[in-house]
Amino acid sequence: MRIAVDAMGGDFAPDEIIAGALEVLPQLEKDDTVLLVGPQETLETKLAGISYDRERLSIVDAPDVIGMDEKPIDSLRKKPRSSIGILAKLAKLDKADAVISAGNTGACVAAFQMRMRNLPGVNRPGIAVVFPSLTGPVTICDVGANIACKPINLYQYGLMASIYSQHFLGVQNPKVGLMSIGEEEAKGNEIVKKTRDLLRADPRLNFIGNIEGRDIFRGVCDVVVCEGFVGNVILKLTEGAVDGLFRAIEQELMQEKPELALMFKPIIMRVYRKHDYNEYGGAPLLGIDGTALICHGASKARTIRNAVLAAKNCHTQKINDKIMECLSEDRVRTMDGEKD
Amino acid sequence: MRIAVDAMGGDFAPDEIIAGALEVLPQLEKDDTVLLVGPQETLETKLAGISYDRERLSIVDAPDVIGMDEKPIDSLRKKPRSSIGILAKLAKLDKADAVISAGNTGACVAAFQMRMRNLPGVNRPGIAVVFPSLTGPVTICDVGANIACKPINLYQYGLMASIYSQHFLGVQNPKVGLMSIGEEEAKGNEIVKKTRDLLRADPRLNFIGNIEGRDIFRGVCDVVVCEGFVGNVILKLTEGAVDGLFRAIEQELMQEKPELALMFKPIIMRVYRKHDYNEYGGAPLLGIDGTALICHGASKARTIRNAVLAAKNCHTQKINDKIMECLSEDRVRTMDGEKD
Numbered sequence: 219m220r221i222a223v224d225a226m227g228g229d230f231a232p233d234e235i236i237a238g239a240l241e242v243l244p245q246l247e248k249d250d251t252v253l254l255v256g257p258q259e260t261l262e263t264k265l266a267g268i269s270y271d272r273e274r275l276s277i278v279d280a281p282d283v284i285g286m287d288e289k290p291i292d293s294l295r296k297k298p299r300s301s302i303g304i305l306a307k308l309a310k311l312d313k314a315d316a317v318i319s320a321g322n323t324g325a326c327v328a329a330f331q332m333r334m335r336n337l338p339g340v341n342r343p344g345i346a347v348v349f350p351s352l353t354g355p356v357t358i359c360d361v362g363a364n365i366a367c368k369p370i371n372l373y374q375y376g377l378m379a380s381i382y383s384q385h386f387l388g389v390q391n392p393k394v395g396l397m398s399i400g401e402e403e404a405k406g407n408e409i410v411k412k413t414r415d416l417l418r419a420d421p422r423l424n425f426i427g428n429i430e431g432r433d434i435f436r437g438v439c440d441v442v443v444c445e446g447f448v449g450n451v452i453l454k455l456t457e458g459a460v461d462g463l464f465r466a467i468e469q470e471l472m473q474e475k476p477e478l479a480l481m482f483k484p485i486i487m488r489v490y491r492k493h494d495y496n497e498y499g500g501a502p503l504l505g506i507d508g509t510a511l512i513c514h515g516a517s518k519a520r521t522i523r524n525a526v527l528a529a530k531n532c533h534t535q536k537i538n539d540k541i542m543e544c545l546s547e548d549r550v551r552t553m554d555g556e557k558d
Numbered sequence: 559m560r561i562a563v564d565a566m567g568g569d570f571a572p573d574e575i576i577a578g579a580l581e582v583l584p585q586l587e588k589d590d591t592v593l594l595v596g597p598q599e600t601l602e603t604k605l606a607g608i609s610y611d612r613e614r615l616s617i618v619d620a621p622d623v624i625g626m627d628e629k630p631i632d633s634l635r636k637k638p639r640s641s642i643g644i645l646a647k648l649a650k651l652d653k654a655d656a657v658i659s660a661g662n663t664g665a666c667v668a669a670f671q672m673r674m675r676n677l678p679g680v681n682r683p684g685i686a687v688v689f690p691s692l693t694g695p696v697t698i699c700d701v702g703a704n705i706a707c708k709p710i711n712l713y714q715y716g717l718m719a720s721i722y723s724q725h726f727l728g729v730q731n732p733k734v735g736l737m738s739i740g741e742e743e744a745k746g747n748e749i750v751k752k753t754r755d756l757l758r759a760d761p762r763l764n765f766i767g768n769i770e771g772r773d774i775f776r777g778v779c780d781v782v783v784c785e786g787f788v789g790n791v792i793l794k795l796t797e798g799a800v801d802g803l804f805r806a807i808e809q810e811l812m813q814e815k816p817e818l819a820l821m822f823k824p825i826i827m828r829v830y831r832k833h834d835y836n837e838y839g840g841a842p843l844l845g846i847d848g849t850a851l852i853c854h855g856a857s858k859a860r861t862i863r864n865a866v867l868a869a870k871n872c873h874t875q876k877i878n879d880k881i882m883e884c885l886s887e888d889r890v891r892t893m894d895g896e897k898d
Contacts, residue, residue, distance in 0.1 A: 324740075351802065352802060352805060352806055352809065362739055365739065365746070365747045366747060366748075397791060399702055399705065399786075399787055399790040399791065399794075400664075406705070406787075407705045407706060407787055408706075430790075430791075430794045431790070431791040431792065431793065431794030431795030431796075431797070431798055432794040432795065432797050432798030432801070433798065434795060434798055434799075435798040435799055435801065435802030436798065436802070446739070447739055447746075447747055447788070448787070448788055448791055450739035450770075450771070451737065451739065451770075451771040451788055451791065451792065452771070452791065452795055453771065454739075454770045454771030454772040455771030455772065455774060455792055455795055455796065455799075456771075456795065456799050457771070457772050458771055458772030458773065458774055458775040458776060459774075459775055459795075459796050459799040459800065459803075460799065460803060461772070461775065462691060462692060462775030462776070463799075463800060463803055463829070463833070465692060466692055466829045466832065466833065467807075467825065467826070467829050469692065470825050470828050470829050471825055474824075474825060474828070475821070475825065478818075478821055478822065478825070481815070481818055482818065482822060484814075485807065485810050485811055485814060485815065485818070486807070488810050488814065489803070489806045489807050489810050492806065493803075493806065
């Protein structure tokens with residue numbers, strides 16, 4: 219398997235990305251290769267003097283870099299030789315079986331969608347993020363690929379994320395919840411109400427109905443379906459809330475019982491690790507014809523290592539074949555007026 | 559001032575509501591009165607044998623109760639003598655200066671809007687919730703009154719919540735952020751983009767631009783403007799995340815260092831109290847012609863006591879006069895095509 223990694227993506231690129239790629243090599247199979255995509259000279263300089271298997275880790279030149287704050291479509295047009303652009307091209311030309319980037323999410327989604335196309339039957343791909351929770355991993359889809367969701371998109375997110383939860387995370391018969399503002403049927407906006415009908419009508423799904431924000435951490439369901447805008451707020455809010463709370467506890471400890479702070483630190487670190495997105499490596503863009511993982515902007519070597527292993531797992535588990543099987547059924551194709 | 563309290567609203571009604579009303583009486587001024595709204599007989603039985611100032615705490619009969627899960631409009635129609643319905647009626651007939659309920663939020667919003675009407679110039683009222691954060695209180699509007707927001711509504715939420723933050727919470731020149739999925743201008747859906755233009759064009763606002771979910775707990779701004787659907791998810795998600803994290807820490811402590819658990823408990827309690835919605839009592843429905851506070855469904859006596867004090871403060875600070883002054887300016891009235 220050939221896995222292409224954006225060496226220039228994220229806040230700690232290229233050093234942490236390169237470190238992650240080097241770390242993961244020995245954990246892959248003998249015929250797996252990693253392609254580091256970025257400015258040739260920069261990467262060669264960074265790799266100089268390091269001993270690694272040159273047949274399994276190679277550089278693909280991409281002289282341009284898209285910044286985290288650049289406009290996705292504009293930047294891809296202006297910088298056709300950016301690492302994200304080249305990543306998508308490698309997938310399109312069948313020179314890579316999986317692509318991974320911790321760079322500009324919007325640019326990744328746009329580039330992957332343009333070059334790699336959707337799987338047959340998929341209207342819009344969605345990003346699925348795994349939240350660790352006390353009761354197990356919760357998959358949330360979409361968290362920002364599509365901010366103008368239609369009910370058919372949300373319905374397909376439910377199907378795709380359910381397949382991902384089952385085959386990637388090993389959750390049996392995953393419970394699917396629809397993010398709304400109350401558990402009652404009457405609550406929610408028009409899109410939620412229509413999506414609810416679609417999800418409920420599909421016997422292949424273990425749909426449990428509407429859920430509320432607080433249910434995510436209560437083990438109520440294994441898959442959360444939501445619009446990209448809402449999902450993105452959920453993702454970043456949770457990160458901010460966890461950080462804020464840990465800081466509040468630290469401040470309180472230092473003020474009240476500084477002698478406890480040291481004893482307590484390992485506990486916090488353990489909780490932190492269990493709720494750490496780095497463990498899951500990256501978030502797959504589900505519905506795309508290929509394996510594409512988008513990583514957090516603050517990805518470290520460990521995140522990249524785990525993302526490469528996740529890409530390998532998605533590929534091995536044939537997640538895409540399962541999505542195609544599911545979405546090629548007549549049920550979806552004949553839903554009038556709901557096509558994107 | 560006459561403050562009407564829904565004795566039947568919330569998970570712990572009527573006991574905790576009655577207890578809150580009794581607790582707050584001595585903290586009010588001599589000519590302030592509290593009206594407990596609920597089934598006369600039930601409330602009389604509960605109050606029997608308790609000594610309190612009968613001239614300042616009286617019962618208003620409302621034989622029906624709207625459940626937390628009932629459909630708002632339907633239930634108000636079917637139960638015109640529900641506590642929420644009577645509450646709204648008291649305000650309309652000028653028999654109460656403020657109304658407070660911890661009951662069905664949808665029913666409260668519908669009843670208050672129908673009976674009390676909007677302040678002149680206000681298109682849609684919004685619920686403003688105060689989040690405690692390490693860097694000070696953050697006011698979020700709307701958290702669920704309006705789930706079909708237009709840019710003009712969001713813009714007005716920014717103005718109203720800014721006034722509330724300044725005059726109720728004492729924040730000087732509050733910084734206003736617009737909830738989106740990236741700080742960059744290009745990001746966000748169409749409603750966010752249009753709202754951004756409206757907020758930015760108003761020199762009375764200290765508008766700082768788009769914010770992301772993680773910024774809420776970072777002291778980036780004092781006021782967060784968002785759609786009711788998104789705001790409701792934010793509200794409940796934060797509650798769930800905080801609860802989930804405390805439970806995770808507890809579990810870790812019990813497993814790893816049970817001897818630390820007891821020492822650590824007071825620290826957690828202090829952090830919890832500082833992040834406790836009960837402190838702020840209730841969330842005002844901003845933009846309504848009157849003072850209406852909606853409390854958390856899990857409100858205890860302390861929440862109700864604080865809500866009554868908050869209602870008094872809103873009234874004294876003449877928040878509504880300030881909103882009217884602000885919204886009656888020509889600027890708003892002449893914005894074509896943006897009327898709700």
